Amino acid sequence: MTLPLADALKGRLIVSCQAPPGDPMRHTDTLVRMALAAQAGGAAAVRVNDPEVVAATVAAVALPVIGLWKDGDSGVFITPTVRHALALVDAGAAVVAADATARPRPDGSTFAELVAAVHEAGALVMADVSAFDEGREAAEQGADLVATTLAGHVPGSPAQSAPDLALVADLAAALPVPVIAEGRVSTPEQAARALDAGALSVVVGTAITAPTALTKAFVTGLAR
Template sequence: MSPDVLADAIRGRLIVSCQAPPGDPMRHTATLVRLARCAQAGGAAAIRANGPEVVAAIRADVDLPVIGLWKDGDTGVYITPTVRHALAVVEAGAAVVAADATFRPRPDGGAFTDLVTAVHAAGALVMADVATADEGIEAAARGADFVSTTLSGYVPGSAAQDGPDLALVEELAAAAGAPVVAEGRIGTPDEAAQALARGAHSVVVGTAITAPTALTRLFAKSLSRP
């Protein structure tokens, strides 16, 4: 799928992240496939999924583009950290590979540009997950087809926030030179609409839709006895 075709397919629309953290009961391939089916039935334009096995299973069962990634580790650059991880995600059927494009060193010493080149050669697109405007602008200059605010508030040098980083969305939309995807702490339909109003090309929502454990914990905490 070409960048223009995919960009048009997700323009102004919702991408649902069908993932679950290690140890969560939802971290089960067939369960995540069902979540993706629900997302499709509800009107999602694409699915974001983690791991070659899950990407392949969703791609085989759901008629939507899959933005695939491969989380390996839990510190430093761990969202599709190397070319090897990226190509495995492409082989699994992802139309787009999401990868960390922050300025932090990659675990194999490689460069983000190497990953972009390899993924494009394999026939897929690249979504750069960034935390700052400078990272997003640089990622687009290095060939990323989309830039996402995924890592804002989650890495050193990026201030923690309670809600979505709409200021970063707006800054990137004005300067990145690539379609900007708003992702991170978008918890309500109103926040998703605000992201589009601030210049986002499309919006990713995960926890607020697909994470019953986290949502239950939120309600339980609000009702906890003093």
């Protein structure tokens, strides 16, 4: 990983500016404004889905953009192929986030091939993993950062209601590349604990940028 980006992210917040299909917030201009709000609040970088939104965010926001492309809703669908990854680089992403779990990719390619293509195109790769062995293998295959994004979301990865700080700590102690804590970080206190566990940086999404989900949580909590 290049030193300038590591320095920019160290001990700081990455905000995931996304919205699920069908959500009223899923509009390019709205998502760009989310990213601008994150920048105004002091975020170090933003994580953005879809090449169109990546390009618009890169044009508007003076922060590194971590791009991903969710294609589908099952199996490997976070930047599943080299084609998806290179489209994000073309859109201006400084870092491409991609599923690096042990599951087969839809086109039969390997994570290592995606990493090589992204590096050749001049960008970095964030490996989204669910388990320790996946993180170790992703680093061996050239990932520049390893994120715990998929912990609890893949068969065999224990579901949790809080960040998997044990996984963060294990990866941070073992890997030669920085570890990013992502997934179910709901409070500033949890984010701080993730840094204490060894994370370079912390990604927060729903707790900051998902008013629909947050409203539903309050509605559920008030139900009698």
